[in-house]
Amino acid sequence: MTKTSTSAKDVAELAGVSRAAVSRCFTPGASISPETRARILKAADTLGYQVNRLASGLIRNESGIVALISAELATPFRSKLLAALTEALQRAGKVALVINTDGSNDSAQEALRQAISYRTDAAIFLSGMPARSLAETCQRNGMRLVLISRNGHHPGSLLVRSQDEEAGRRALAMLRAAGCERPALASSLTGTPSLLARERGFREAAREAGIEPAEARLGATSYDTGLELGMSLLTRPDRPDGIFCTTDLMACGVMDAARWRLGIRIPDQLSLIGFDDIPQAGWEGYDLTTFQQPVEDIASRSVEWLISKESGSEIEELILEPRLKSRSSVKRGTGGSDQTASA
Amino acid sequence: MTKTSTSAKDVAELAGVSRAAVSRCFTPGASISPETRARILKAADTLGYQVNRLASGLIRNESGIVALISAELATPFRSKLLAALTEALQRAGKVALVINTDGSNDSAQEALRQAISYRTDAAIFLSGMPARSLAETCQRNGMRLVLISRNGHHPGSLLVRSQDEEAGRRALAMLRAAGCERPALASSLTGTPSLLARERGFREAAREAGIEPAEARLGATSYDTGLELGMSLLTRPDRPDGIFCTTDLMACGVMDAARWRLGIRIPDQLSLIGFDDIPQAGWEGYDLTTFQQPVEDIASRSVEWLISKESGSEIEELILEPRLKSRSSVKRGTGGSDQTASA
DNA sequence: TAAATTTGTGTAAACCTGTGCACATCACAC
DNA sequence: GTGTGATGTGCACAGGTTTACACAAATTTA
Numbered sequence: 001m002t003k004t005s006t007s008a009k010d011v012a013e014l015a016g017v018s019r020a021a022v023s024r025c026f027t028p029g030a031s032i033s034p035e036t037r038a039r040i041l042k043a044a045d046t047l048g049y050q051v052n053r054l055a056s057g058l059i060r061n062e063s064g065i066v067a068l069i070s071a072e073l074a075t076p077f078r079s080k081l082l083a084a085l086t087e088a089l090q091r092a093g094k095v096a097l098v099i100n101t102d103g104s105n106d107s108a109q110e111a112l113r114q115a116i117s118y119r120t121d122a123a124i125f126l127s128g129m130p131a132r133s134l135a136e137t138c139q140r141n142g143m144r145l146v147l148i149s150r151n152g153h154h155p156g157s158l159l160v161r162s163q164d165e166e167a168g169r170r171a172l173a174m175l176r177a178a179g180c181e182r183p184a185l186a187s188s189l190t191g192t193p194s195l196l197a198r199e200r201g202f203r204e205a206a207r208e209a210g211i212e213p214a215e216a217r218l219g220a221t222s223y224d225t226g227l228e229l230g231m232s233l234l235t236r237p238d239r240p241d242g243i244f245c246t247t248d249l250m251a252c253g254v255m256d257a258a259r260w261r262l263g264i265r266i267p268d269q270l271s272l273i274g275f276d277d278i279p280q281a282g283w284e285g286y287d288l289t290t291f292q293q294p295v296e297d298i299a300s301r302s303v304e305w306l307i308s309k310e311s312g313s314e315i316e317e318l319i320l321e322p323r324l325k326s327r328s329s330v331k332r333g334t335g336g337s338d339q340t341a342s343a
Numbered sequence: 344m345t346k347t348s349t350s351a352k353d354v355a356e357l358a359g360v361s362r363a364a365v366s367r368c369f370t371p372g373a374s375i376s377p378e379t380r381a382r383i384l385k386a387a388d389t390l391g392y393q394v395n396r397l398a399s400g401l402i403r404n405e406s407g408i409v410a411l412i413s414a415e416l417a418t419p420f421r422s423k424l425l426a427a428l429t430e431a432l433q434r435a436g437k438v439a440l441v442i443n444t445d446g447s448n449d450s451a452q453e454a455l456r457q458a459i460s461y462r463t464d465a466a467i468f469l470s471g472m473p474a475r476s477l478a479e480t481c482q483r484n485g486m487r488l489v490l491i492s493r494n495g496h497h498p499g500s501l502l503v504r505s506q507d508e509e510a511g512r513r514a515l516a517m518l519r520a521a522g523c524e525r526p527a528l529a530s531s532l533t534g535t536p537s538l539l540a541r542e543r544g545f546r547e548a549a550r551e552a553g554i555e556p557a558e559a560r561l562g563a564t565s566y567d568t569g570l571e572l573g574m575s576l577l578t579r580p581d582r583p584d585g586i587f588c589t590t591d592l593m594a595c596g597v598m599d600a601a602r603w604r605l606g607i608r609i610p611d612q613l614s615l616i617g618f619d620d621i622p623q624a625g626w627e628g629y630d631l632t633t634f635q636q637p638v639e640d641i642a643s644r645s646v647e648w649l650i651s652k653e654s655g656s657e658i659e660e661l662i663l664e665p666r667l668k669s670r671s672s673v674k675r676g677t678g679g680s681d682q683t684a685s686a
Numbered sequence: 687t688a689a690a691t692t693t694g695t696g697t698a699a700a701c702c703t704g705t706g707c708a709c710a711t712c713a714c715a716c
Numbered sequence: 717g718t719g720t721g722a723t724g725t726g727c728a729c730a731g732g733t734t735t736a737c738a739c740a741a742a743t744t745t746a
């Protein structure tokens with residue numbers, strides 16, 4: 001009936017040692033004799049004792065908790081990243097506190113406050129950005145910050161991103177190599193930095209090639225937006241014959257609009273390229289050519305950075321190369337090889 | 344350069360009050376005068392003070408943390424549930440600690456140990472089950488346990504599940520009403536209790552109708568398994584004309600195998616029913632008839648239960664009715680209405 | 687005006703752990 | 717016998733908070 005769980009004191013009494021001994025028993029590398037250690041472990045086992053990490057974190061100033069701050073957790077890409085991050089954290093002996101936001105910076109800021117109140121060892125942002133002043137407060141307190149696919153750069157925090165602009169350029173080159181004469185661009189209105197970079201790369205490469213691509217930008221980064229984008233672009237008089245979607249989720253929507261609503265054949269009449277390599281991109285019906293985000297790398301290297309003790313490690317930006325997943329949604333080139341012209 | 348963050352003591356000094364006052368300032372309902380409260384809030388703001396919930400949880404014996412224990416976080420249904428749970432928890436002033444497992448009971452047990460070491464207020468299991476003894480230890484310490492779609496029942500914990508068996512029965516009835524003469528069952532080998540119940544319902548209803556349905560059970564509960572299931576069932580000499588898949592994810596695989604590998608038309612030649620109502624089931628190309636799991640309900644009512652102070656609340660089992668989402672993957676009945684025979 | 691009540695504040699103990707310091711024990715060598 | 721070093725243990729404090737208790741001040745009541 002006791003509301004409070006068993007503490008080190010109880011274990012110490014049962015084992016007939018001091019509280020300090022049981023603390024040392026669970027501290028790797030502490031000086032303790034094998035026999036007392038065994039006696040304590042036995043007592044701990046019968047009592048079902050687990051070290052209280054709240055108290056431990058309080059005194060050691062290291063809670064072992066890392067906050068993951070994100071919006072739209074149920075989205076394929078986000079959930080994939082979330083899974084990879086939680087696994088990487090667990091491998092490193094940390095544990096993930098997941099806080100979801102509505103995507104706004106205010107909401108992310110509030111999430112960070114939550115993280116601070118739990119004295120989180122670090123915070124990883126998948127969405128939004130905290131104000132500079134709060135971020136500085138965090139870092140003064142020894143809390144590491146990781147920003148994934150964010151743009152603004154707080155000194156002392158790690159910035160992880162893909163070569164988005166480059167991918168946009170490659171997408172245009174691939175569409176042209178596939179013989180597309182009217183390439184188009186489809187994106188959302190969210191203004192996410194990584195999406196903007198992909199758009200920019202595509203647009204600039206087009207300009208360099210002397211092409212003015214059709215563009216459509218609508219709503220949120222979702223499948224439904226993809227459907228609308230498809231309808232909007234593919235009912236134009238000068239119908240595009242190749243579309244680069246800044247996200248796989250939207251690409252799936254575009255493909256479905258083309259195939260099921262307009263009867264357009266993929267890739268004969270329309271080539272499609274996405275970004276992220278979500279699981280659905282590999283599904284039989286889509287088989288979408290896309291750029292694979294190295295999710296595992298992002299996760300493991302982020303965690304690696306934030307558990308490295310030396311804050312003086314110079315690396316503060318991590319740019320990863322997305323790997324092209326070439327599938328059947330892009331028409332085989334006009335005899336040319338798959339060489340994509342680089343900038 | 345101080346490694347330790349600002350504490351209530353700092354705020355108290357700056358505001359010229361005692362540490363107790365600043366504690367009362369942040370405790371709703373505590374007795375404090377408006378002017379000192381204002382002075383403290385101002386001081387807290389300039390110092391960027393956040394109440395240390397580690398220390399708070401230590402003394403109040405209530406950390407505000409709830410553990411979510413699950414495998415395969417990146418799966419559409421799981422991530423949907425996870426998102427709903429984290430949101431519901433945040434609305435209730437709690438915060439979610441996500442621990443992922445490999446699906447085994449041992450792994451879940453280990454996760455629960457982690458939860459205990461953080462003195463979590465509650466633990467919600469989406470996968471696996473802890474041993475009875477450990478579960479009892481938790482409850483003795485005032486930690487609530489919620490088991491979602493699990494079967495074994497620890498007294499004192501909340502069991503949340505859908506009417507799976509009933510849904511299986513309805514699935515068979517619907518296929519028959521659609522004119523299917525060779526209904527079949529497709530499932531995974533994981534032995535998840537909810538999947539088994541759906542299978543059982545389907546099988547029993549078939550037996551009662553004097554039918555012996557074809558069955559296929561393979562591997563994990565995944566899209567790829569669905570592909571294999573589809574190939575396995577649909578290349579039989581007595582090819583099924585209706586399949587109930589115990590999961591949407593597998594149903595998508597079955598549909599893709601039928602449509603893209605075997606050229607079978609849906610629903611003319613094959614009717615399909617799934618379970619869960621994952622987002623992809625509503626996508627244009629699938630438009631899958633399925634049973635919608637009331638994810639929001641599951642989340643909000645679980646959280647409601649676990650924050651209710653009175654552990655004497657008698658309700659210990661929560662059975663939710665999945666809502667039928669009737670879409671185009673099932674052939675329109677032979678003139679009959681959509682009445683599904685109940686047991 | 688005195689007594690009784692309310693209101694707000696400070697003091698100190700409690701929660702549970704990690705760890706510096708002092709000390710006891712033991713082995714060993716001289 | 718003492719000196720030296722190594723090893724293991726206990727004491728006591730620190731870390732940041734909540735809260736019971738005591739008490740002073742302010743307000744109401746008689």
